[in-house]
Amino acid sequence: MDAAWPRCLERLEAELPAEEVHTWLRPLQVETHADGLTLYAPNEFVVDQVREHYLARIRELVAHFAGAPAAVGLAVGSLRRSPAPAAPGAAPAAARASGPAFTSNLDPHYSFENFVEGRSNQLGRAAALQVAQNPGKAYNPLLLYGGSGLGKTHLMHAAGNLMRQNNPGMRVLYLRSEQFFSAMMKALQEKSMDQFKRQFQQVDALLIDDIQFFAGKNTTQEEFFHTFNALFDGKQQIILTCDRYPREVENLETRLKTRLTWGLSVAIEPPDFETRAAILTAKAAERSVKLPEDVAYLIAKRMRSNVRDLEGALNTLAARSNFMARPITADFAQETLRDLLRAQQQAVSISNIQKTVADYYQLRMADLLSKRRTRSLARPRQMAMALSKELTEHSLPEIGDAFGGRDHTTVMHACKVMRELREIDGKLREDWDKLLRKLSE
Numbered sequence: 001m002d003a004a005w006p007r008c009l010e011r012l013e014a015e016l017p018a019e020e021v022h023t024w025l026r027p028l029q030v031e032t033h034a035d036g037l038t039l040y041a042p043n044e045f046v047v048d049q050v051r052e053h054y055l056a057r058i059r060e061l062v063a064h065f066a067g068a069p070a071a072v073g074l075a076v077g078s079l080r081r082s083p084a085p086a087a088p089g090a091a092p093a094a095a096r097a098s099g100p101a102f103t104s105n106l107d108p109h110y111s112f113e114n115f116v117e118g119r120s121n122q123l124g125r126a127a128a129l130q131v132a133q134n135p136g137k138a139y140n141p142l143l144l145y146g147g148s149g150l151g152k153t154h155l156m157h158a159a160g161n162l163m164r165q166n167n168p169g170m171r172v173l174y175l176r177s178e179q180f181f182s183a184m185m186k187a188l189q190e191k192s193m194d195q196f197k198r199q200f201q202q203v204d205a206l207l208i209d210d211i212q213f214f215a216g217k218n219t220t221q222e223e224f225f226h227t228f229n230a231l232f233d234g235k236q237q238i239i240l241t242c243d244r245y246p247r248e249v250e251n252l253e254t255r256l257k258t259r260l261t262w263g264l265s266v267a268i269e270p271p272d273f274e275t276r277a278a279i280l281t282a283k284a285a286e287r288s289v290k291l292p293e294d295v296a297y298l299i300a301k302r303m304r305s306n307v308r309d310l311e312g313a314l315n316t317l318a319a320r321s322n323f324m325a326r327p328i329t330a331d332f333a334q335e336t337l338r339d340l341l342r343a344q345q346q347a348v349s350i351s352n353i354q355k356t357v358a359d360y361y362q363l364r365m366a367d368l369l370s371k372r373r374t375r376s377l378a379r380p381r382q383m384a385m386a387l388s389k390e391l392t393e394h395s396l397p398e399i400g401d402a403f404g405g406r407d408h409t410t411v412m413h414a415c416k417v418m419r420e421l422r423e424i425d426g427k428l429r430e431d432w433d434k435l436l437r438k439l440s441e
């Protein structure tokens with residue numbers, strides 16, 4: 001019986017579009033019994049989809065591969081396994097089915113406690129927390145938007161988990177936009193739209209991730225628009241994420257764009273250096289990885305794109321250190337992450353920085369690089385030099401050369417001035433942050 005489900009999945013993969021298997025069947029957890037098996041789905045929504053579209057075929061295949069009649073049950077729940085690997089000699093971790101009647105697709109790992117706060121995500125975190133504490137009342141909908149891997153999904157799950165923690169009976173449903181889309185397409189094909197719509201009337205909070213996916217999909221937008229309105233009228237909480245401000249998403253209906261931004265829309269920005277280092281330190285502690293401070297700084301300095309990449313770097317380091325039984329040091333990190341760090345470094349060059357700074361201050365490149373010392377040129381020039389030191393691996397003399405053959409002490413002075421001004425001049429600090437962000441995209 002144990003082998004029946006993997007073989008059944010394999011066969012279904014050959015028979016069905018990959019997207020369907022990925023969306024509905026892969027997330028199922030299986031518990032085998034002597035005379036059959038039970039499939040556990042993360043929530044009722046998935047149970048309905050599986051029952052309606054796949055269960056009959058699953059039953060046929062399981063019986064076929066088991067070589068005998070087999071009972072296949074389907075229920076909401078999950079198989080809880082002991083999170084730590086079993087110690088040598090210990091009995092296998094007991095697996096058991098659990099879960100209330102409505103679970104939510106929420107990942108319990110994501111919480112506010114393990115979300116590191118920084119200037120870049122402070123507002124988003126505060127808004128998500130407010131919403132979780134006053135669902136349907138604080139801001140509706142809450143829209144979190146920003147680039148990939150910056151923590152939008154994390155905050156969304158954290159809000160959902162907190163709602164359920166405060167009120168265990170609350171029905172919170174998390175869906176990726178693809179899941180909404182694919183369930184709707186099925187319902188349309190099979191003329192079961194009424195049932196599709198009813199599922200949403202039962203939820204207290206609906207969390208939809210990555211709504212930019214709806215762009216160009218007109219029927220989905222129409223349906224989502226109605227679902228949205230019904231929930232909104234019923235004061236059910238809606239939380240959405242998008243990879244940019246919805247008004248900037250092409251091929252999204254205007255009335256939907258307007259609705260999406262009715263409540264509160266908050267940008268999640270790429271984390272600054274301190275936050276990146278704090279995230280690395282926190283993730284390392286969570287995983288019991290010994291990450292010295294200088295290594296956290298090294299990675300945080302060099303990897304500026306997003307948190308997912310930071311996590312990837314940490315995982316790579318931890319795995320290699322484990323495997324080679326070597327401690328994580330700065331040298332070890334340089335050696336292990338060489339390619340990754342180089343790829344990040346290539347993304348920004350001095351000329352790239354000069355161009356971005358010139359555009360930002362609406363100057364001509366020739367003026368920025370000229371010897372003229374008027375204040376309106378000197379500050380942007382110092383800004384560009386300091387950014388070059390911060391963002392590239394070039395030496396002071398190399399940077400000086402790239403700025404019309406200036407001496408390395410001029411570059412050093414520019415870095416010092418910028419550091420001091422950032423402490424006391426709010427406008428300049430804002431310029432610095434904006435430019436850093438632009439250059440780190």
Ligand SMILES: Nc1ncnc2c1ncn2[C@@H]1O[C@H](COP(=O)(O)OP(=O)(O)OP(=O)(O)O)[C@@H](O)[C@H]1O
Nearest residue numbers: 114115116147148149150151152153154279307308
């Ligand atoms: N401030 C933070 N503190 C701790 N972990 C974070 C933080 N920001 C992001 N992460 C982690 O980074 C990873 C990527 O974040 P997440 O999946 O939430 O990104 P996203 O913005 O939803 O990206 P996408 O749009 O690509 O889905 C997750 O593992 C998340 O836990």
